[in-house]
Amino acid sequence: MITLLDYGAGNVRSVRNAIRKLGYSVQDVQNPADILNAERLIFPGVGSYGSVMNRLRRDGFVEPLIERIHSDKPVLGICVALQALFEGSEESPGVAGLSILKGQVRRFTESSLSVPQIGWNGVNLHKPSPLFSGYNGEKLYFVHSYRATLEEVDKEWLLTTTNYGEEFVSGVQKGNITAFQFHPEKSGAAGLNILGNYLQATNDESVTVITGRESGTHRETRMAKRVIACLDVRSNDNGDLVVTKGDQYDVRDRGEVRNLGKPVELARRYYEEGADEITFLNITGFRDFPMEDQPMLEVLQRTSENVFVPLTIGGGIREFTDSNGREYTSLDVASEYFRSGADKISIGSDACYTAEEYMKTGKKTGKSSIEQISFVYGAQAVVISVDPRRVYVNKPEDTDHNTIKTAFPGPDGEEYCWYQCTVKGGREGRDLDAVQLAASCEALGAGEILLNCIDKDGTNSGFDFELINHVKSAVTIPVIASSGAGSAAHFVDVFKETNAEAALAAGIFHRKEVPISEVKTALRESGVEIR
Template identity: 75%
Template sequence: MNITLLDYGAGNVRSVRNAIKKLGFTVTDAKTPADILAAEKLIFPGVGSFGSAMQRLHQFGYVEPLLEYLRADRPFLGICLGLQTLFEGSEEALGVAGLGIIKGQVRRFSETTLSVPQIGWNGINIRKPSRLLAGFSEEKLYFVHSYRAAIEAGNEEWVLTTTNYGEEFISSVQKGNVAACQFHPEKSGAAGLAILKNFLEATDLSAAGPMEIATNPTETHLAKRIIACLDVRSNDNGDLVVTKGDQYDVREAQGEVRNLGKPVELARRYYEEGADEITFLNITGFRDFPMKDQPMLEVLQRTSEQVFVPLTIGGGIREFTDSTGKHYSALDVAAEYFRSGADKISIGSDAVLIAEEYLKAGKKSGASSIEQISAVYGNQAVVISVDPRRVYVKSPEDTPRHTIKTKFPGPNGEEYCWYQCTIKGGREGREVDALELATSCEALGAGEILLNCIDKDGTNSGFDLELINQVRSAVSIPVIASSGAGKVEHFSEVFAETGAEAALAAGIFHRQEVPISAVKAHLREKGIETR
């Protein structure tokens, strides 16, 4: 059977396409409204913002044939925004009508003590039998969203599963052969692929054998994420390699670029070992011309064929003009990465410059890469990589920056420090601190903070808990702790002592000093929720 993919031109649908192919099915894109009605099975992997998605559906003339297809109870699977568009509307785009197949409005998470977006692995409670969930046990699935649908009068018969994130919300729906899920099966490892396979193979989604139904559902919990980071650059022979350095020095004593493996092979290994996400940081010279960065795009494309957890790419995501005089916006560059398999993009040095302009102007310009990309793809698609170093001072009055009283005095006994943001791989410091950068970028539309610390990089001495606590207490978006991990205890420490939602490591995983499986086992022993 051929599967039709409703790709309206936004976000990463390559992973869905690759997952379908991996499961032994062929897939074609709906290129015209007629292709929707001709589909045997239709998958709608909605990515981005509600308003942008509905605008594109109308623009391409897809709304009417899609409604006809759904009302005829033909096999349909919506993913993430593909679920939300089935409802009447969303707070994300007030006044924009959804498809209206399901009663109710999609609303932003209202629990203020939790980070929004919800990003990570959470459980589901099954509310009724469905072929879609045949064989499903208690695995966690991958969610990334700021808005959710809730059970309300008129939509109860649609509810297939629910999940908790400060409140109970609908995590999947089904009525007849029409189904949709808020989680991403194509990014949920083996458990997600099994759900996708059930849809692809089923002749009738309502036909299900005995299943364990949650008559008294237990509260589900978001897992802490373990992320493997791969710094990728070209060596002196022009080959892309995974490297790692101390304070960004990636060359061996003899001058050669440190080579810790090939990026696609390492990413696949980490996926098989249980990594919850994979992050590529493109530190190669190719990033000067990102639209011609075919080696890195190929890395993403090949990785997404084999790795079914979220992929983040950072490096070179900014506006630029190439050698022929052609101008590319940051949105153009990000779009190319998304189409090649990235789920999120990470902005580093440019984020510092953007924040400086924002702080100087005191208002949004609407023109920054953060604002442009989050407007189209949603804030959950934009990660800000913060690269600060400690600057010690004797007193908070000695600097206008945000200081902390540290447990680790400076070289002259200074008891206070602030975290100076850097650009150009840590080579240039700027007069903006980590707290200012994080809060500014959140205001501009970023959905996650990747918090590094140059002083800790390569030390294996543990994460900078003081930095993480300072930033985490000031933002309402998720924070990824990075730099300094050297043993399993450092991961439990950062989760116990800070509110970080995820922890990232590189060198200890590359050198196989600390396996990801050992980190997960240790966290479970400490009672910390993991996948």
């Protein structure tokens, strides 16, 4: 029996599902005594450093957790759980950690880096460990803004390191106590293998694991560019939940909603084909349902049973009153999605309204959905979905917005344009440009930009490099390129011509016009780093 330290924060469903997928039973910690009595304990660190530690203290879990670690009873920590082993973190000044390890966890500092680090990176082993039996150097999934430095970790604890602008600590182990900065439950087959090694309870020192130092292959690890499959989900006229795809955001064909498959089945197919992430965009309000019956909750719950890469959910992340008259904040809605299996949430129209208010005063209120969700779950959990379209002008002075000189003049020969943000599925334009929106949302605590392009959507003509470079130059958080992919070559081009961390497609994957495997092969042959 595996015991899971679920303290009520974020997505622990994926860890629970991974344990069950590997053939083990799992039970949750119900009281502090369960921490001490567990045969094997998994501590999934989900959320910001402060929220994790405060919840542990609220439930009386800190002291028994420290006692268990000092007693060398098996513990596996994941992500923020590794950081919690230290005395504190820059993420939450003044909040005390477990103090098993001395020092502070600090934010990535190199100015050229996109922070958070979101995506697939490698690890170098510094000592043998049975947990890495069968590991062949595959990339693993990271999502974090703060890291432990080599200077802060005693050599006897150091297990793995990873490079992201610097070499940082990505794994520690001493005796039966292990913690990873990466998420094994989100790292596909390689991560499940590592997790399975822990669950097998082997401490057999005869297990041979070749470390990078010993084999002479210790080298700088590199981040992979991500290929993301996006599923637009809505109900059709018969009430069935389907994956659809718009043509310039129009999802109907001859009066009927395009039905390109069932969301859970398609997500599993893309995972098996090698997608690095899966994004669900709920393009129906579903306001007639009480919160507990929201259809997307079930989609996430069922998908996370068999899909072990990150899941993002977008659409409807805002305040609302359900059909039973119960009021929900955007944080309430996001929390339900996280508990159902989402790793990140995507905010669209509401982000535009929030950015407009922020730009009026330049002050944070702490009340916006972006701020609230980021504070509790961390910046890496908040994605901003931007839906812009080109507005042409003759010269920059003709508008107050951020313009570019374009290589693709407007209908009357205009050489400049700005990108107007839209809401309500592209139906309404706002007096807000894409750079203003992205920069404002980053300041409010968002951790990633999903950059769509209405002009490119459904054209299969390739991504809008001008838009991507325009926004990328204005933010320090990762950017996902979206809209316009029509071939594997378009993915190669976007990673060669821009610094986007990821690229997303929908229709060409749904219709099997371009398999994900073909995209990965083209990227590999072009020298683009992939997993």
